[in-house]
Amino acid sequence: MPDNHSPALSPPEWTGVLGQQDGLAHLREQFGTLPFSTHAIAALLLYEQPFGFTQQDVTDEAEVSEYCSVMSAQNRASGDPATASKFELLGGRHRERA
Structure with missing residues (x-):
C-alpha cells in the first residue's frame, strides 16, 4: 500500500488539539461508554481505511x-x-x- 496520504493533522493543528485537554478528556469520556478500550476503538476507526488496518x-x-x-x-x-x-x-x- 503506497504511503501517499498527508498527515491527518498538521503540526499547528496538533498543537491546538493538545492545548485543549478538556476537549480530549470529553472525547475520551464519550468513548469510555463503549464496551471497548481506547486502543480497540482506534483500531476499529482505522479498519479498512487506506491508511489503517x-x-x-x-x-x-x-x-x-x-x-x-x-x-x-x-x-x-x-x-x-x-x-x-x-x-x-x-x-x-x-x-x-x-
Whole structure:
C-alpha cells in the first residue's frame, strides 16, 4: 500500500488539539461508554481505511504469532529457553494485535 496520504493533522493543528485537554478528556469520556478500550476503538476507526488496518494486516499478525509459537517450541526443545521465551513474548504481542 503506497504511503501517499498527508498527515491527518498538521503540526499547528496538533498543537491546538493538545492545548485543549478538556476537549480530549470529553472525547475520551464519550468513548469510555463503549464496551471497548481506547486502543480497540482506534483500531476499529482505522479498519479498512487506506491508511489503517486491513484484513491482510490481521492475517499477517496471526501468521507471525503462529510462527513465533513454532519457533518458541523448537528453541525450547533444543535447549534454548531464553530464545524460546523471546519468541513467546513476541508471539503474544502479535496475537494481541491480530
